[in-house]
Amino acid sequence: MNLQDQIGALDVGVDQLIQAVSAALASCAAIAAAPEPTHAAAIAEPETPAVAAAPEHEPEPQAAQVEPAESAESVEQAVQEAQAPTPTLEVGRPSPNEITMTISGQTVSLNPMQVGQLIEELANARASMQPEPPPAIPQGWRFASTKNPMIAVQKQSNGDRLLVMRHTGHGWVPFVFSPDMIVQMYMMLTQR
Numbered sequence: 806m807n808l809q810d811q812i813g814a815l816d817v818g819v820d821q822l823i824q825a826v827s828a829a830l831a832s833c834a835a836i837a838a839a840p841e842p843t844h845a846a847a848i849a850e851p852e853t854p855a856v857a858a859a860p861e862h863e864p865e866p867q868a869a870q871v872e873p874a875e876s877a878e879s880v881e882q883a884v885q886e887a888q889a890p891t892p893t894l895e896v897g898r899p900s901p902n903e904i905t906m907t908i909s910g911q912t913v914s915l916n917p918m919q920v921g922q923l924i925e926e927l928a929n930a931r932a933s934m935q936p937e938p939p940p941a942i943p944q945g946w947r948f949a950s951t952k953n954p955m956i957a958v959q960k961q962s963n964g965d966r967l968l969v970m971r972h973t974g975h976g977w978v979p980f981v982f983s984p985d986m987i988v989q990m991y992m993m994l995t996q997r
Contacts, residue, residue, distance in 0.1 A: 824911070921976050928975070949974045 892909040899905055906916045915923065931938075955971040966987055969979045984988065 824913075926974060 895907040896906040897907070899914075902917055904920055906913050906915065911966075951970075951972045951974075957969045959969075961966040961967060961981070964984050966982050966984075967979060968982060969977050972979050
């Protein structure tokens with residue numbers, strides 16, 4: 806598969822994921838925007854051709870006629886919809902080079918390149934979110950480490966150093982260190 810095919814496949818996978826998330830959000834919005842019971846009965850009634858045609862003058866608004874039994878049923882239905890479980894994310898691994906993500910019944914399959922792009926997009930978004938990740942390593946934290954990763958270093962104009970390390974799961978992860986932090990890191994790494 807050439808680069809253009811890979812980019813096309815990546816775009817399709819990301820579009821599928823976006824559609825799945827949009828569908829989940831739309832269903833949440835539909836539940837949240839459930840009409841009030843008195844309006845539900847008026848909306849459910851079919852329009853007659855005379856009402857659908859544009860009249861010469863504006864008709865006067867009419868109050869909706871709702872039977873008490875219908876109102877109770879509408880309220881009960883609205884309560885059940887509001888109590889419906891929120892959409893959940895399910896992640897599967899059907900094969901070593903594929904991940905599936907299911908949101909509200911919509912499943913998207915992602916290949917390794919698409920997973921990498923998703924990780925990058927999520928990491929960029931998470932970097933601007935509050936609260937920040939915990940300052941200390943959480944108890945029981947699971948992780949995959951990379952032994953002797955590939956490293957690239959660049960000196961910045963202000964004396965800082967850009968250190969980019971290649972993690973097998975996260976890809977290239979950039980860090981910027983001030984000169985003081987570089988000295989501290991050197992001392993920590995050479996400490997016995």
